[in-house]
Amino acid sequence: MHKESVFLRLWTYLRNYKGSLFLAIFLKVLSSVMNVLEPVILGLIITELTANLLDMAKGVSGAQINTAYIFGILVIYFIRGLFYEVGTYGSNFFMTNAVQRSIRDLRDDLSEKINKIPVSYFDKHQFGDMLGRFTSDVEVVSNALQQSFLQIVNAFLTIVLVIVMVLYLNFSLALIVIACVPLTYFSARFILQKSQPYFKKQADALGDMNGFVQENLTGFNVIKLYGREEVSAEEFREITENLRDVGFKASFISGVMMPVLHAISDMAYLIIAFIGALQVLSGTLTIGNMQAFVQYTWQISQPVQTITQLAGILQSAKSSLERIFEVLDEPNEASEVTETLSHDLTGQVSFRDVSFQYTADKPLIRHFSLDVQPGEMVAIVGPTGAGKTTLINLLMRFYDVTEGAITIDGHDIRHLSRQEYRRQFGMVLQDAWLYEGTVKENLRFGQLQATDDEIVAAAKAANVDHFIRTLPGGYNMEMNQESSNVSLGQKQLLTIARALLANPKILILDEATSSVDTRLELLIQKAMSKLMEGRTSFVIAHRLSTIQEADKILVLNDGQIIEQGNHESLLAAKGFYYDLYMSQFAKTQI
Template identity: 45%
Template sequence: MPAEKPLDMRGTVGRLIGDMREHRLALLVSIVLGIGSVVLVVLGPKLLGNATNLVFGAVLGRDLPAGVSREETIEALRAAGETTRADMLAQVPFTPGEGLDTQALMTTLAWVLAVYVGSSLLSWLQSRIIAIVVQQTMYRLRRDVSAKLGRLPLSYFDSTSRGDVLSRVTNDIDNLSQSLSQTLAQLVTSVFTVVGVLFMMFLISPVLAAVALVAVPLSAVVTAMIAKRSQPQFIKQWRTTGDLNGHIEEMYTGHALVKAYGQSASAQETFDRRNEDLYGSSFRAQFISGTIQPAMGIIGNLTYVVIAVLGGLRVASGTMSLGDVQAFIQYSRQFTQPITQIASMMNMLQSGTASAERVYALLDAAEQEPDPVAEAVTDVRGRVEFDDVSFSYEADRPLIEHLSLVAEPGQTVAIVGPTGAGKTTLVNLIMRFYEIQGGTISLDGVDTSAMTREDLRSKIGMVLQDAWLFEGTIAQNICYPLQTSATGEVTPQMREQMLRAAEATHVDAIVRSLPQGYDTVLSDEGTSLSQGERQLLTIARAFVADPPILILDEATSSVDTRTEVLVQKAMNALREGRTSFVIAHRLSTITGADVIVVMEEGRIVEQGSHTALLEAGGAYARLYESQFAAPAV
């Protein structure tokens, strides 16, 4: 997949380096280890060439007269007209009249073994240090992201898709971790390998080194030409993959509707067409990109042939030793590999930097205003007052303007109105999920903005229309407000409170019908239960907290009529002594409320009891008649 490009690569890389600043000593040690490993690797072919020269010199010199020195033998050969043989012997060590010096050969091979073992050990130590540095850096980054999510306002999550947030927290950090792990150590090693190998090649033979360097721009041109043709195909491949996956997800998510409307054949036809598109684009992308390796192989083999021929001629002419040619061929093989690795790592590093940029964008997002330093409010009676409150999600689109409302302790305040009137916004402001732009909201005379959010929310129990359950037992889900440890252990005292709340909300009978009762494990947000049963559990969870204030946002919308009557009776009993805010579209559920507030376009247009509002014949009466007094057709 083509790597996503970062918007500010230099700034993001600089910030990454800053995050690893405390590991600078470890990084410095890893660089030194990498250089040491490269130096040893580069020495290997030269030492092997020396071993070859020992064997080659023994073969050439064993038939020569013994008892004379190496220099005298070479001069004698030149005087006898054997100049080529003399030049060849001048490039290698030998003792006239003697065979192979086994001890010298074994010593050289022992050095070769020590060099390669030492290089591997240094490389292993470098990789271990880099792994420790990267994982500790990612540990801190995950910790910072987790803490950041707790400081972000609800408006951030409302304006950002859940999938995008999850992708930043999981996929992007994982991609960054993988990119750093695979590039930090390898990039240093590859760069110094290129430098070291190039130095040794010029040291052995500048002429052959120049020949080897010609292959570098040629390889780059060929790779660029092939990549230019393959990139559009890769883009098309991933686009068609997304189309196919999207179609599969739609068809399997709506499988029942596809069957009900007889569209199976049409869905299969669409799948076949998109699958065929994916096959074609994938084949072209893989085939074109797959030619890079054979092309590089051809260029490498041609270079190898040229170097081998020129090296052979230079050996025959006595200007190079056979061991040097052998070492040079090995260096030429080592030279192209790190260049390819660097190109691949730059692509990976670019992808990792793009992921880091997305994570840093999350860390730099505007946070909610810090809590004031305040003592916890105790002995809460439950008087909630809105005094000239104004609020809008967007500055140019006002929603709530100059709203005033008082909920006395123990009162049930029902909030009704058409969709978009601001009902849920009103209770979100009580919870301080959003900060108001004007006026005040007070709890027992204390401005809620002067309270800490944790203290304020500990006084409020909230049940939303969407029933959220986590993976765990039913007991753990109901006792969630009481949990004091991360293990989710349910103590006997907590279980006693849970049973009282479960019986009052008619959850007990449902739970006891399950095989494991309250120890039944819920998974996948409790999909093994019906929507109504999940909602009853959330109601029990709110009641087990025993808060002085209750907020019920369409809390009975998914409960059947019979259960709704039971829950209403339970809520009437449990609301004794509590201030309750009930948002409802089904007006039959709030006819017994102490105060009914009718909202339209962010304003309170009516408030009063059910009977009084019906007699007034206003907005509430129209809503009520639309639900219960529609003419029969």
């Protein structure tokens, strides 16, 4: 993606609402014109009043205030103000309408894209980074469009219109007003360049402070336990002192801008007042046009300052757009569907000479082969990094094998639709995931057509029905965002009930009991036994007590099966599995 094309790509979203966009620009042009006309119209009134008063002071016969003329100009001024207010409000209204709808479309595309890109993308990007692209980056673009775009249009229009008006009114004074443009621009730009590094340091220091506060609040009990309160407070003071220093420098240097720009405007005022006064006295300039020049001096310095300040906002928007389009440009998961499932799977699984590597030249699984019959329970054990979770990732097609093939009921899984294929699976993971909603909605997540009776039956089979009924609201109780209003073990039982309700043909249980106490572990094991009845099951476990009834136990190390058999045969072999088992249970057998 070419960086200079991001704003053109953004136009593909805005052009769907170009009616509102162009109407907003037209109304902004209208309000800018009305704004620039104000000094001239006021000048006509001032000139007429001054002339009338001078004639009256000189005693000119019949001299009086030309009320009809002045009233007519006031009516024009009122109409001008009316058009200005309508243009200002209307431009903001229609711009907001176009921008918010375009940003909604952009968010929808991001949401749709996130469901199509491969899992490997999420392994390479931090969660916070991805969240930032969906939230803060999109908001930066939204604010830049909604606020900055019209301001820039207004600024450029004002500069052009003011130059036209002053050239029309008086050429010599116009040169002074025009000279303010580059002088104001380069002065503001110089100050911004000096203050920008300190704003960057201020943002970094603020991030350090937020990170420190979050970390210390999360580990507050540990800090109290080890008596680190004073050390923590001292570290926080150092961070806030740094934030104070860089914040002061950023605010002070950027605060110099307004006095400098006002000084330039004041200097222009003095020059125009002096030269203009001479021209008024000589009769080559009306006093009304002189005051118009004074107003135009301010009108032309303010938009130059606006353009300078908004340049940084547009640069941030450009960076945010690049990050957003990086996600949208990611290739989707490969899809080469050549086979369809005419019936549900029986659960016969084969790994045929499978090799896999996450990164080139770093093979993890090499020439792995395994046959699993329908209804068998296969346990996978081994040290960290042995390839246990990788096997499950390959089986679920979160990744595709580098070499060899995985087949289900004889079908190469790479030739099946991922959605159709994954519908045959159920998973219970170590980190039980529930979303904000009712208990009933969470259980129905895997089978949206399930009836209330089927939900209750699944909950009873998972030994969680009694617990649910004790909750306030029972099955209709709302789970909070973190699911913290139930315990970890209860969440695990709910996920088992959810898997039961989905009625999968193949089950994957990944460390499902590793974070609960022994009593609850027995209850979960009983629920899992019910869940595994008649289904092919793959169980990853560190607690060997949970897999002693497995039909096959695979002992992995460095991506290879180093031992294979049932519990009794592996203990009799006194190999790697025997050592693992004795390390967990030797003390209880003494």
